[in-house]
Amino acid sequence: MSNVENILAHPVRETVVPAPRPKITAEGAGVRFGSVTAVEDFTTTIREREFVSIIGPSGCGKSTMLYAIAGFLKTTSGVLKVDGEPIVKPGPNRGIVFQEFVLFPWRTVLRNITLGPEIAGLPRAEAEERARKWIRLTGLGGFEDAYPATLSGGMKQRVAIARALTCEPDILLLDEPFGALDVQTKNYVMKDLQDLWIAASKTILMVTHSVQEATLMADRVLILGARPSRIVADVKIDLPHPRDPADPRLGQYRQEVTAILSAEVDRSMKIERSR
Template sequence: MSKDIAIRGVAKTFPHKDGRFTALDDVSLDIGASEFVAIVGPSGCGKSTLLNIVAGLEQPTSGEARVGGDVVTGPGPDRGVIFQQFALFPWLTVRKNVEFGLRTAGVPKAQRRARAEHFIELVGLSRFADALPKTLSGGMKQRCAIARAYAVDPQILLMDEPFGALDSLTRVRLQEQLLQTWSQDQRTVMFITHDVDEAVFLANRVVVMAANPGRIVEIVDVDLPYPRTEDVRLGAQFAALRNRVWSAVHHQEGTPA
């Protein structure tokens, strides 16, 4: 069962040569259970910092993040995190990479093998289960990272620019595959991206952030039907939503485009 995310009055400051740098200032946001929310904004607006706070990898200077009603104090198995860097163990096969979290959790061998095989098949890597990461393309590596995150059965997926380093065609294919997988299990997803088209194509809602300091300036409901097909991506409603989000990102007062 998915969990909700509640962010309340979160601020985060870091030491800076001129004193303190405010990465986030009074950020509040609710993400419902099973909702897919994308966060966009210029570099330096605190998108990744906010995700890291929800992941438990950073602590807020003030305010709090809650997952399923519980205050986040550190990482937990209820949250799977996927970064732009694939973070695979190069000496382990695809199967062993996907099994890794299950093995550290003490899941019996036969059970973790079955779960790994299921999610490897789900992301279309069954033919490469015994391959090492160095033999895989960038898109295949990221699919392996997604399968590994899914295998430990998190209620929430936290994704920080997961497709940012991929070519355009691979990126589109993985967007479509991610939505197919999400439609099956309805996990809660918090997705960070610089790509407005990607945000609109994937999400139920798009959160637009501004920098200096990092804050939410607009939340756009994406009233597009699922499944999101190429026809949806090429339609007039998609274009209108994309233009609205694009305008919000690039015309923030005091924020350079």
């Protein structure tokens, strides 16, 4: 094979960074409970390894959308896809972490974390090996044999995160993951989660009501409006990771998101009062 042919057969690709593939696509997705519309016309594309945050006034249906993507709830309109396949049920490719941790109190930290691989049919030794990696990365070393009831909130949330990651999902869905933690603990877990995200190269979708959390961690912040809610803004946070909370540019983003959000909260309060 001549040199020219070789070049033609293997075109230089190293210089071109391919755009990450779409991981989650939503086209006009909506969820209705009886006559109440929780979310409607939810349209967005979340790409591979993107960290997207959904923020909005309380009761705006942001968790509802997350649960629909997880497969816990069914959409009543539009299309919701993961890897181009419509979502029909929950699956191990989407890990979930709840605000309330939802650990299994009868299992130790280690056994909580190995449950995913155990369910997948992995032998116990292999499940434990996989769990150890995430126990180490989430800073749970030494607590393997503790029962959840003896742990602090921050530790419980680490267990929940490690448990979700041990299932090796492509997508991590976080439902107000810092909501039950005190400020100090929250800052630690947030910092760790950023590092984990960088190390694990997962797609993360996080629901929160905190502008600070959303702007600090996410590549993009989707702002949901008052009920029935839809996306009112899609703010790209164009700063490298990991971010410094004291970065003045971050402050600007915070102000921008806060301004849009405040307008939505005002509107939602007016709607509520007029009822």
